[in-house]
Amino acid sequence: MFLLPKGNPLFENLAATKLKLPEVMTKLSSGAFTGYASFVFQSSTTILVFEAGKLVSVLLEEQNGGRQTGFEALSALAELMVTSNSGAMNVFKLSKDLTMCIHALLQGEILYKAQELKLIDIKTLLEKIKDDQMNGCLRIYTEDRSAMIFYKDGNPLGFFHDGSHDIETSSTESQKIAGMPGAKIDLFSTQGVEELMGIDLLEVANIQKIWETSVARHQLDTDKIQKERAERDKKSISLKLSDLEDQLRGIVIEYVGKVGRGIVDKEISSLGGNACIIDDAGSTKLLNAIERAAKLLISGTNTKLLIEKLTALITAAKSEL
Amino acid sequence: MEQLVELFTQLNTFDLIQVIFWGIAGGISFYFSIGNARVWTSIAIGFFLIFLGQAYAINPFTDYYRLAAFHYIIGTVAIMLITHGFLEYYVFCKTFEISGQKLFVYLATVAILTASGLFLYVNPAPGPNTIRNIKMIENAIWVFLSVMNLEIIRKIYDSIRDSTISKAFIAFAIVFLCIFLWKGSELYLQVFQWDKDWQDILAVMSDDSSDIDLYPLRVHFSEVVSRYAGLASGLSVGGTFIYLYRLLK
Numbered sequence: 001m002f003l004l005p006k007g008n009p010l011f012e013n014l015a016a017t018k019l020k021l022p023e024v025m026t027k028l029s030s031g032a033f034t035g036y037a038s039f040v041f042q043s044s045t046t047i048l049v050f051e052a053g054k055l056v057s058v059l060l061e062e063q064n065g066g067r068q069t070g071f072e073a074l075s076a077l078a079e080l081m082v083t084s085n086s087g088a089m090n091v092f093k094l095s096k097d098l099t100m101c102i103h104a105l106l107q108g109e110i111l112y113k114a115q116e117l118k119l120i121d122i123k124t125l126l127e128k129i130k131d132d133q134m135n136g137c138l139r140i141y142t143e144d145r146s147a148m149i150f151y152k153d154g155n156p157l158g159f160f161h162d163g164s165h166d167i168e169t170s171s172t173e174s175q176k177i178a179g180m181p182g183a184k185i186d187l188f189s190t191q192g193v194e195e196l197m198g199i200d201l202l203e204v205a206n207i208q209k210i211w212e213t214s215v216a217r218h219q220l221d222t223d224k225i226q227k228e229r230a231e232r233d234k235k236s237i238s239l240k241l242s243d244l245e246d247q248l249r250g251i252v253i254e255y256v257g258k259v260g261r262g263i264v265d266k267e268i269s270s271l272g273g274n275a276c277i278i279d280d281a282g283s284t285k286l287l288n289a290i291e292r293a294a295k296l297l298i299s300g301t302n303t304k305l306l307i308e309k310l311t312a313l314i315t316a317a318k319s320e321l
Numbered sequence: 322m323e324q325l326v327e328l329f330t331q332l333n334t335f336d337l338i339q340v341i342f343w344g345i346a347g348g349i350s351f352y353f354s355i356g357n358a359r360v361w362t363s364i365a366i367g368f369f370l371i372f373l374g375q376a377y378a379i380n381p382f383t384d385y386y387r388l389a390a391f392h393y394i395i396g397t398v399a400i401m402l403i404t405h406g407f408l409e410y411y412v413f414c415k416t417f418e419i420s421g422q423k424l425f426v427y428l429a430t431v432a433i434l435t436a437s438g439l440f441l442y443v444n445p446a447p448g449p450n451t452i453r454n455i456k457m458i459e460n461a462i463w464v465f466l467s468v469m470n471l472e473i474i475r476k477i478y479d480s481i482r483d484s485t486i487s488k489a490f491i492a493f494a495i496v497f498l499c500i501f502l503w504k505g506s507e508l509y510l511q512v513f514q515w516d517k518d519w520q521d522i523l524a525v526m527s528d529d530s531s532d533i534d535l536y537p538l539r540v541h542f543s544e545v546v547s548r549y550a551g552l553a554s555g556l557s558v559g560g561t562f563i564y565l566y567r568l569l570k
Binding site (some may be wrong): 256257258259263264266267292293295296297299300301302309 | 357358360361390413414416417419420480481482483484485486487568569570
């Protein structure tokens with residue numbers, strides 16, 4: 001994503017995941033905000049450009065370079081705000097002219113793209129910009145450095161380069177990058193401020209609806225995940241209980257013989273299933289019933305040992321589950 | 322006191338030893354019934370009642386016919402209680418159900434014996450022939466239920482073969498085998514009217530004759546079996562309950 005001039009920062013690093021897109025939009029729109037808002041997430045960055053409270057452009061750029069604009073970008077932004085764990089929102093106030101140039105950079109008409117500087121006559125190009133009274137942005141860059149020159153009616157508004165935070169009046173850095181080997185340019189043009197004022201994406205897109213759809217979809221996904229997790233947990237507990245029941249049955253058989261299987265099965269069944277093993281009241285009833293039956297089959301000493309062993313097993317299982 | 326001394330002097334040694342053994346067995350089984358699970362209560366109380374049933378031999382008042390008849394009724398109730406206990410144990414082995422209260426068994430036993438006593442009280446005093454009939458009924462029930470108990474014990478053993486207590490059921494099987502021989506031989510003599518009671522009745526109360534002299538060997542053999550099997554029954558019951566007590570301690 002391009003680095004953009006910060007102008008006058010109104011908000012920085014607000015937790016984007018705690019914000020509601022319709023509320024943000026309403027606030028910026030009703031405050032006749034001019035500038036841009038950026039939403040920075042791990043996977044992408046979205047820039048919303050406002051002119052006097054009107055949303056003139058939206059651009060979402062992913063880390064892999066993929067881009068979305070307009071309604072798609074708004075939907076994706078809403079989705080990210082709802083689903084992401086982290087993200088930051090920044091709001092920067094800019095002049096109307098600079099905002100127009102930012103719009104040009106993001107969504108303007110591309111006149112040159114990755115054009116090698118040495119193959120064109122830069123003087124002629126700059127004269128053409130002036131003669132055509134162009135509004136837009138000229139980006140000069142190499143692999144690791146870049147600078148931008150913003151134009152209004154063919155005249156430079158200012159210069160912006162990597163490492164700076166705001167518009168500068170000196171062209172030194174831009175000239176330096178332009179002189180580097182392998183330097184390229186992009187040239188973006190846009191309509192004037194007055195024409196841009198005719199555009200308002202907020203009138204076209206129902207932000208509230210987009211937001212609600214994203215929230216509903218996320219809720220659906222969350223419910224589905226929770227349901228799957230609950231089922232997984234249930235299955236896991238069921239497996240553990242089944243294992244516990246086998247262990248319990250094994251101990252009883254070890255002490256009272258094979259008839260112990262029937263005793264355990266019958267008592268667990270009459271107590272409503274193996275969940276009773278980890279239930280306080282259920283396990284007490286189960287142990288009492290097993291003890292009562294064991295007394296008919298084995299000595300008092302062995303019955304005591306059996307119950308102690310079962311109690312230890314159940315206690316350990318309770319703390320684990 | 323004189324009456325008691327006279328009774329002891331008249332007592333057959335075997336009968337006396339048998340009563341003593343049954344006394345020991347009855348005491349052990351009654352003690353066992355107190356400290357153990359309800360299922361054992363019927364069995365233990367039943368064996369204790371056998372002692373009471375056998376105690377007519379040392380009861381100086383058996384000349385009262387009602388009391389003599391009551392001894393035999395106690396014997397009948399005894400085997401019914403024992404069978405009820407083994408049936409309950411068998412049900413436990415198959416369904417693992419344990420229900421009911423010990424107190425109910427004690428109260429039910431007392432109620433049945435009281436009802437039997439009332440039955441004897443409201444009816445005419447039984448004569449020697451009636452007493453012999455009651456004794457024969459008692460023996461018939463004992464023989465039939467002993468065979469039935471042997472089968473129940475076999476099934477119980479089959480279900481709990483690998484449990485600690487299973488060997489005690491082998492001991493109980495030996496007990497019922499002895500009881501079967503004891504009561505079976507007595508019944509045999511009674512059915513063919515070769516028993517001492519019938520001979521006494523013939524001698525005192527009837528002009529009928531007996532064919533007992535025609536079968537001296539059979540009679541003697543049956544009497545010997547009855548004596549020794551009776552003795553072995555008392556011994557085996559006492560031993561079984563001591564063994565059971567040690568197993569369940």
